[in-house]
Amino acid sequence: MATLAKLIGAKQPRFRTATEYVESTLKEAILTGALPGGTPLRQEDLAAEFGLSRMPIREALRQLEAQALVDFYPHRGAVVTEISAAEGADNYAIRAALEPAALRLSVPQLTPEDLKRAREIVDEMDAEDGQSRLGELNRRFHMTLYSRAGRPRLLTLVDQHLAAADRYLRFHLAAMGRNHLSQEEHRGMIDACSAHDADEACAILSQHIETAAQNLQAFFAPRQE
Amino acid sequence: MATLAKLIGAKQPRFRTATEYVESTLKEAILTGALPGGTPLRQEDLAAEFGLSRMPIREALRQLEAQALVDFYPHRGAVVTEISAAEGADNYAIRAALEPAALRLSVPQLTPEDLKRAREIVDEMDAEDGQSRLGELNRRFHMTLYSRAGRPRLLTLVDQHLAAADRYLRFHLAAMGRNHLSQEEHRGMIDACSAHDADEACAILSQHIETAAQNLQAFFAPRQE
DNA sequence: TATTTGTCGATTGGATCCAATTTGAGTATA
DNA sequence: TATACTCAAATTGGATCCAATCGACAAATA
Numbered sequence: 001m002a003t004l005a006k007l008i009g010a011k012q013p014r015f016r017t018a019t020e021y022v023e024s025t026l027k028e029a030i031l032t033g034a035l036p037g038g039t040p041l042r043q044e045d046l047a048a049e050f051g052l053s054r055m056p057i058r059e060a061l062r063q064l065e066a067q068a069l070v071d072f073y074p075h076r077g078a079v080v081t082e083i084s085a086a087e088g089a090d091n092y093a094i095r096a097a098l099e100p101a102a103l104r105l106s107v108p109q110l111t112p113e114d115l116k117r118a119r120e121i122v123d124e125m126d127a128e129d130g131q132s133r134l135g136e137l138n139r140r141f142h143m144t145l146y147s148r149a150g151r152p153r154l155l156t157l158v159d160q161h162l163a164a165a166d167r168y169l170r171f172h173l174a175a176m177g178r179n180h181l182s183q184e185e186h187r188g189m190i191d192a193c194s195a196h197d198a199d200e201a202c203a204i205l206s207q208h209i210e211t212a213a214q215n216l217q218a219f220f221a222p223r224q225e
Numbered sequence: 226m227a228t229l230a231k232l233i234g235a236k237q238p239r240f241r242t243a244t245e246y247v248e249s250t251l252k253e254a255i256l257t258g259a260l261p262g263g264t265p266l267r268q269e270d271l272a273a274e275f276g277l278s279r280m281p282i283r284e285a286l287r288q289l290e291a292q293a294l295v296d297f298y299p300h301r302g303a304v305v306t307e308i309s310a311a312e313g314a315d316n317y318a319i320r321a322a323l324e325p326a327a328l329r330l331s332v333p334q335l336t337p338e339d340l341k342r343a344r345e346i347v348d349e350m351d352a353e354d355g356q357s358r359l360g361e362l363n364r365r366f367h368m369t370l371y372s373r374a375g376r377p378r379l380l381t382l383v384d385q386h387l388a389a390a391d392r393y394l395r396f397h398l399a400a401m402g403r404n405h406l407s408q409e410e411h412r413g414m415i416d417a418c419s420a421h422d423a424d425e426a427c428a429i430l431s432q433h434i435e436t437a438a439q440n441l442q443a444f445f446a447p448r449q450e
Numbered sequence: 451t452a453t454t455t456g457t458c459g460a461t462t463g464g465a466t467c468c469a470a471t472t473t474g475a476g477t478a479t480a
Numbered sequence: 481t482a483t484a485c486t487c488a489a490a491t492t493g494g495a496t497c498c499a500a501t502c503g504a505c506a507a508a509t510a
Binding site: 017019052053054055056059073074075076 | 495502
Binding site for chain 3: 243244277278279280281284298299300301
C-alpha cells in the first residue's frame with residue numbers, strides 16, 4: 001500500500017501505523033483549535049481527507065474519546081468536545097494535582113543539562129508570539145522539568161492534560177494582555193529547581209496553574225456558562 | 226417511553242454496543258486478575274470467545290490501551306500490562322495526587338445521605354472477605370466521598386486508577402495480615418468529612434494511600450525489580 | 451391542532467476479505 | 481562455529497461490504 005509509505009515517510013517512521021498518524025493529526029487539529037468544539041467528525045469525510053478507509057479513523061477516534069477530546073454518540077457519530085468554563089476548570093484541577101506531584105518527584109533527579117534546556121526553551125518563548133508555537137514550547141518547558149520523575153504513566157497523564165490546556169491558551173493570553181506566558185514564574189521555577197528547593201518550585205507552579213485557571217474563569221464569567 | 230420502560234421494570238441494555246461490552250468484560254477480567262499481566266490477547270481467540278468478529282475486539286483493546294491496561298505491539302498483538310513495583314508506584318503516585326484533590330473539592334458539598342451511604346459501605350466491608358468484592362466496595366466507598374467534587378473528568382481519572390489499584394490489592398491485603406483494609410482510616414475520613422474538616426480528611430487519605438504504596442514496595446523489595 | 455406512526459436517508463457498528471509486518475526456523479556461507 | 485540470509489507461518493493492520501440504528505419529515509389519527 002503506497003499511501004501508508006507516503007504518510008509515514010521513508011527515513012524515520014514517525015508513525016508505525018496509519019491509526020497513530022490519524023490520531024496524532026486529529027489531536028493536534030483539535031488542540032490548536034483548527035477543529036473547534038462541536039465540530040462533527042464524520043468518518044467518511046475524514047477517511048476521504050486522509051486518503052484512508054474508515055477503519056483507522058474509527059480507531060483513532062476511539063483513542064481520542066479516551067482522552068476526552070471527542071464525544072461518541074452511538075450510531076450518530078463523534079463530535080469534538082466543547083470547551084467551557086466547567087471543562088476548563090476540570091482540566092486545571094487535574095493539572096494542579098498532578099503537576100506539582102510530578103515536579104516534586106523530578107526535582108532531586110534533574111541534571112544541569114535539563115535545567116539548561118529549560119532555560120533555552122524559556123528564552124525561545126520570549127521571542128515567540130505565535131500561539132500554537134507558544135503552546136508547544138510551554139508544554140516542552142514543563143515536561144522538561146518533570147521529566148526525571150521516573151513515573152511514565154504519571155508523565156503521560158500530565159502531558160495529555162498539558163496539551164488539552166492548549167485549547168484554553170488564547171483565553172489565558174488574552175487575560176495576560178500580551179502574548180507572553182508568565183515568564184518570571186517559569187524562571188523562578190528553574191531557579192528553585194537549581195537550588196533543589198522542591199517546595200518553592202511547587203509553590204510557584206501551583207500559583208502558575210491557579211492564575212491560568214482564574215484567567216479562564218474570568219473570561220467565562222461575564223457570559224454565564 | 227423511557228419512563229414506561231422504567232415503570233415496567235424492563236431491563237435497559239447495559240451496553241449500547243458490542244465494543245462497550247467487550248471493553249467492560251476484558252477490563253474486569255484484567256483488574257480481578259483473571260487475565261494476569263503478560264497474557265497475550267489474540268484478537269482471533271477473543272473474537273471466538275465472545276462470538277463476535279475481530280473488529281469490536283480491536284476497538285475495545287484500543288480503549289484499554291488508553292487506560293494503560295494493555296500494551297500494543299504493532300503487528301504482534303496486545304498483551305496485558307505487567308504489574309510490577311514500578312507500575313504500582315506509578316499508580317499510587319497518581320492516586321496520591323488526584324484523590325486528595327477530589328476529596329477537598331467534594332467535602333463542602335457532601336450531604337448527610339452521602340455520609341450515611343459511606344458508613345454503610347464501610348460496615349459492609351467489615352463482614353466481607355472476598356477480595357474482588359472488597360475491592361469493589363472499597364472503590365465505591367472512596368468514590369462516594371469524592372462524588373460531589375463537581376469535576377467529571379477528574380472523577381473519571383480517579384475511578385480508573387482506583388480500579389487499576391485492584392490489581393495490587395492482594396499484596397496490600399497480605400501485608401495487612403488479614404482481609405481488612407484500613408477500616409479505622411475509612412471511618413476517620415467519614416468523621417472528618419462530617420465535621421467539614423477537609424484538611425483532616427485529606428491527611429488521613431494521604432496516609433491511607435501512602436500505606437498501601439509502602440505495602441506494595443515491601444512486597445516487591447525482597448525480589449529486586 | 452397536537453400527537454402518534456411510518457418511512458427514508460444518513461451514518462455508524464460489525465463481518466469478511468486482503469495486504470503488510472513480524473518472528474523464528476532452517477540454510478548457506480565465511 | 482558463528483553469522484547472515486531466505487522464506488514461510490502466524491498475526492495484525494487496513495479495505496470493503498452489509499446490517500442495524502438514529503433523526504427528520506411526512507402522513508395519519510384523535
